[in-house]
Amino acid sequence: MSTHTLTARLHGAGIGRGLAVGRVLRMPDPLPEPATTASTLTAAAELTRASTALAATAVDIRDRGARAGGAARDVLEAQAFMAEDPTLEADVEARLETGLTAERAVYEAFASFRDLLLNMGGYMGERATDLNDVSQRVVAHLQGVKAPGIPNPDYPFVLVARDLAPADTALLDLDKVLALITSDGGPTSHTAILARDKAIVAVVGVSGALELAEGETVIVDASTGTVTSAPSADEVAAAETTRAERLARPAAPTGAGALADGTSIPLLANLGSADAAADAVAKGAEGVGLFRTEFLFLDAQSAPTVEAQQEQYTRLLAAFPGKKVVVRALDAGADKPLSFLNDSAEENPALGLRGLRALRANEQILRDQLTALANADAETEADLWVMAPMVSTVEETRYFTALGRELGLKTLGVMVEVPSAALLADRILADADFASIGTNDLTQYTLAADRLLGSVAALQDPWHPAVLRLVGEVGRAGQTLGKPVGVCGEAAADPLLAVVLVGLGVTTLSMSPAALSDVRAELLLHTLDEAKAFALTALAANSAFEARAAVLEAQAAQRDT
Amino acid sequence: MTERTALIASSHGLHARPASLFTQAVAKSGAKVTIAKAEGKAVNAASILGVISLGIENGDTVTLSTDSAEATSVLDDLVGMLERDLDAE
Structure with a gap:
């Protein structure tokens, strides 16, 4: 230089x-939408350009597939077929007759099939992004620019x-x-x-x-x-x-999660299927803090039978003898709708009939799930806890715990994801056996920022003092009543934030198994008093950014002394 | 023009993987084949986007048509394929 x-x-x-x-x-940034200006070439000449670009893109995609191998190869093979699809080419040809450029016709043809797939929803809806990717590649080829997407x-x-x-x-x-x-x-x-x-x-x-x-x-x-x-x-x-x-250095400390002063903070795993249990145990999980049961229901037209569910739950519980396993009842959320629970279109699905509300409207599905869990519990040695998703009132808490106890379950709790539940945690925990804070949704609802919307992603930060203050409410209620309070959102996987959460009164942390070792290492560096001081520092800040910066500074000061 | 009907056996209908397997088999046969649902529009059976756009479900009856010289053997193979559960393979 x-x-x-x-x-x-x-x-x-x-x-x-x-x-x-x-x-x-x-x-690379996505390509801009091709202009609608009329072509200066004949329709036949534009069709030759389009056909050449489609064929060349298919070859290129197939090439990448052969290099990638494995699952990516199948995905890319399917994309190559989309590029050479005869119906698509016929559609492009028809659009060229109206005087469009090849770029614009290709863009519009792919967009119309993409919308068609999106309307079909489910698995086909997910393939819509593949069409976008192919479309961008063909347009890039026509314009002679670098194709957007992951470079290789x-x-x-x-x-x-x-x-x-x-x-x-x-x-x-x-x-x-x-x-x-x-x-x-x-x-x-x-x-x-x-x-x-x-x-x-x-x-x-x-x-x-x-x-x-x-x-x-x-x-x-x-x-x-x-x-x-x-x-x-x-x-x-x-x-x-x-x-x-x-x-x-030897990988990371192993053993039970604890602070520098010996205060025990059990570290648990978030799991989505029984198959992942062995990996979680290998990475040092002391149990399961969030078992998502949605996978049993995805793609299903109707809920699985009690027997089918019981088999899966038994497999999971058998992997954790003598350990705590917290299972969350079916959570059909705004981002993962299930047609048999709620089929009506809602303007604001995050504020609609979801979580426990949807289960309550379909009580038989909830009863079957709780029955299958109670049966699996009876067959295994794990310590089974069951919680309801997205509870917003004391009354909902009572409904869920009463139903669970009626069906033979011993430990029943609620997810705290809605500010109303955090604010009334003292009353909710008077009835529930435990609370588990879902920080992703709690942040979304506290800051009124859609988790799925990129334009408000900056607000989706669990370091925000408003979110931390609500966590503190739940922590305080748990300590007063002697009830455990866990965190099972992404916040628990952020090592420094995990220390702050403990300082706010959280007693267990649950995260993706890959995050366990980092959090375990960070907890060992701080005493409970230090964690409480960090929590006060974060609560005193004006924003998520300031909270993180202030705690980082406090941490640095602690290292220097 | 030779026509044959088939009852869709794949548990999730002719979506995704089954649609991809079916359209590839049509393309490999070299014959120009169309597929249509009940009274619906016929689309090129070698087109994955065309086939998917029909929204064919498990239990639907579809009609395959071709002018190919080997119509009988081509359609026999394709009907046999549609009447198996391709999701399970």
Whole structure:
């Protein structure tokens, strides 16, 4: 380099504690919508262009599939078929007759099939993103520009993007990704969840991330949430040494979760199927803090039988003899509708008939599920706790616990995801045996920011003092009444926030198994008094950003002394 | 024009994987085949988007048509395929 570039440090929310040094690869921005201006060529000439681009795209996609292998190969093979589909080509041809350019006709034809699939919903609706991806690739080919989507170079890289969609990450070659940096999205974004799950170094919500240049070397330190651009040779060398030291160190402390003063904080796993139980145990889970039962019901036209459910629950419980397993009753949410529970379209599904409300409207489904759980409990040695999703009132709490006890269950609790439930936690916990805080939904409802809407993603941050104050209400009620209070949202997987939650009175933490070791390590660094001091520091802040920064500062001050 | 009807056996209908297997088999046969639901519009049976857009469910009856010289053997194979549960394979 002829000129010396100034080293700059960018900040965001670090996921995990990893460190990476590597070259930046930018995720290309989506192509703009092709203009509707009339073509200067004949329809026949445009059709030749379109057909050539469609065929070339199919070849390219098939090539990538052959290189990727495995599950990605099947996905890409299906995409290649879409590019060479005769009905699509006929549709493009018809649109070209009206004088459109090949770019516009291809764009419109794919869009019309995409809308068709979206209207069909379910599995086909999910394939709609595939059509978007193919459409962009064909248009890019026609315009002679780089195809958007996940780049796939031959060298390891640090991926920089606005945010990643599930369709992007499905095709990401994780072996080549050294780190992820996003400009948008918070600690509960899809990127953050993926990074945590796959143990990839990531810093999300980094302002200025999009100014990082393709090919430049950066240091990504998730433990401090820092991205260093244009680092000096000394800094790179120091980072490489630190990284080698961390790798050489024995993985992470094992054993039961506890604070530095010995206060026990059981660390549990969030699971979505009985198959994942062995992996959770291997990663040190002391039980299950959230078992999602939706998988039993997805794609089903009607609820499975008591016997079918009982078999699955028995498999799960058998993997945790003598351990606590918290099962959540079916949670048909705004983002995961189930037609047999609620078939009516709602203007605001997050505020509609969901969670316990939907179960109550279909009580037989709830009764069958609780019966299957009670039967599985009788056959196994695990300590089964059952909780209701999205409870908003004391009356709903009483309804659920009474029904559960009637059907033979011993320990019944509620999810606290709605501010009303957090505010009345003292009365709710007078009846329920325990509470588990779902921080993702609690944040969405507290800040009135749709979890699924990118434009308000910045508000979806569980560090927000308003959210923490509500967590504190539940923690205080639990301590007064001697009832356990857990957290099972993404917040529990953020090591430093986990310490704050404990300071607010939370007694157990549940997370994706991949996050357990980082949280276990962080808890061991702090006493309960320190955790309480961190909690007060966070509560005194004006924003999520300030709360995180203030606690990071307090943590640094503690290390220096 | 030779026509044959078939009762869809795949548990989730002709969506996703079954649709993909079926359209690939049609393409491999080299014959120009159309598929239609009851009184509905006939679409190119080699087109995955066309077939999916018909929204064919388990238990639906569909009509396959072709002008191919080997109509009988082509349609026998395809009908046999539709009457198996492709989701289970």
